[in-house]
Amino acid sequence: MSNWGFVRHSRTSLSLLKTLRFQQKAHLGSTLSSFFFFSTSGEGRAENENPVRPAPPPIRVGITESSGRGVFATRRIGAGELIHTAKPLVSHPSLSTVQWVCYFCLRKIRNGGGDEPQSVRFCSEECEQQAKSFRGVETKADWLAFDDYCRSLGLKYPLLVKRFACMVISGALAADLLDILQPASLSPLMISNMEEGFDLLRSAFKAANFPDERMAFLTKEWYTGVLARIRINAFCIEFAGGLYGDLLLSAAASVEAEAAVGNAVYMLPSFYNHDCDPNAHILWIENVDAKLTALRDVEEGEELRICYIDASMSHDARQTFLSQGFGFHCTCLRCLSGD
Numbered sequence: 336m337s338n339w340g341f342v343r344h345s346r347t348s349l350s351l352l353k354t355l356r357f358q359q360k361a362h363l364g365s366t367l368s369s370f371f372f373f374s375t376s377g378e379g380r381a382e383n384e385n386p387v388r389p390a391p392p393p394i395r396v397g398i399t400e401s402s403g404r405g406v407f408a409t410r411r412i413g414a415g416e417l418i419h420t421a422k423p424l425v426s427h428p429s430l431s432t433v434q435w436v437c438y439f440c441l442r443k444i445r446n447g448g449g450d451e452p453q454s455v456r457f458c459s460e461e462c463e464q465q466a467k468s469f470r471g472v473e474t475k476a477d478w479l480a481f482d483d484y485c486r487s488l489g490l491k492y493p494l495l496v497k498r499f500a501c502m503v504i505s506g507a508l509a510a511d512l513l514d515i516l517q518p519a520s521l522s523p524l525m526i527s528n529m530e531e532g533f534d535l536l537r538s539a540f541k542a543a544n545f546p547d548e549r550m551a552f553l554t555k556e557w558y559t560g561v562l563a564r565i566r567i568n569a570f571c572i573e574f575a576g577g578l579y580g581d582l583l584l585s586a587a588a589s590v591e592a593e594a595a596v597g598n599a600v601y602m603l604p605s606f607y608n609h610d611c612d613p614n615a616h617i618l619w620i621e622n623v624d625a626k627l628t629a630l631r632d633v634e635e636g637e638e639l640r641i642c643y644i645d646a647s648m649s650h651d652a653r654q655t656f657l658s659q660g661f662g663f664h665c666t667c668l669r670c671l672s673g674d
């Protein structure tokens with residue numbers, strides 16, 4: 336069974352990034368900002384404007400010529416500028432770091448660990464409060480078999496589906512929230528490999544006696560559809576630069592050769608296409624809230640692209656990774672140049 340090992344990382348090897356520029360003509364597309372959870376630095380806000388409401392980020396979602404939807408700059412964006420931040424729709428710590436990071440925001444916890452291997456921790460009352468709805472559902476069920484299934488097969492994405500399902504049952508999220516995101520195309524074998532996870536998830540909720548009407552959304556099609564979207568759109572969360580690293584966290588993570596603190600799916604960041612020589616970057620400083628920044632000056636109308644993979648890989652390795660993990664052949668300028 337595939338271990339779904341292809342995840343989007345924050346890592347781009349800047350030293351190897353060439354100065355090739357990529358400018359793509361955007362078609363007019365409707366903006367999807369009403370769907371997005373974002374905040375901005377508030378730059379450009381008029382003085383008399385309500386200070387509580389942040390200015391919209393300088394981007395729009397439009398249609399690209401060859402890569403479906405993409406994100407375009409609505410004004411010139413300077414190198415190093417914070418384009419916007421994004422809160423996750425769904426996130427989950429890695430099983431190997433669950434004792435060491437906040438169960439809600441994935442922030443490292445100084446005195447994590449402890450005696451109870453199954454226990455979860457929060458970094459603040461606010462996070463505990465925000466997790467209350469899905470925890471109220473999650474703690475009613477027994478997850479031993481489901482978590483063992485994920486652990487033994489090295490699966491991370493079913494954990495995101497589990498949390499998403501808990502949020503839906505609690506009424507915090509709509510079951511079709513992720514439908515707008517592009518799904519991976521799944522082979523019949525991939526779908527049949529997902530059956531065990533679905534059965535375990537559904538059984539856990541069933542055994543906890545949730546009423547059928549609250550679980551009506553939880554069909555096999557829903558489960559595989561959500562996983563298909565997560566596969567293309569989830570980010571693997573690693574904090575930037577090791578600045579906020581923690582030896583204990585590193586030690587815990589290395590037990591399973593897992594550097595990431597967890598995985599998350601966002602709305603707006605999901606619309607950024609890939610480039611092996613990107614002009615934008617997604618990073619995490621101390622928790623799961625993502626920051627999208629410009630790596631170089633970007634002109635108004637230019638498409639903003641991030642790198643999904645380690646850009647220091649060879650041309651052939653990048654192509655193989657993108658094709659097997661994301662199902663597309665990369666035709667960015669760097670790839671076309673043969674670099």
Ligand SMILES: C[S@@+](CC[C@H](N)C(=O)[O-])C[C@H]1O[C@@H](n2cnc3c(N)ncnc32)[C@H](O)[C@@H]1O
Binds near residue numbers: 405517607608667
């Ligand atoms: C995370 S989504 C990006 C948004 C997507 N274009 C959409 O319409 O929702 C990733 C998908 O976008 C497309 N894509 C992203 N970067 C691409 C590239 N460099 N070349 C071709 N297709 C790309 C692929 O279909 C890929 O699976």
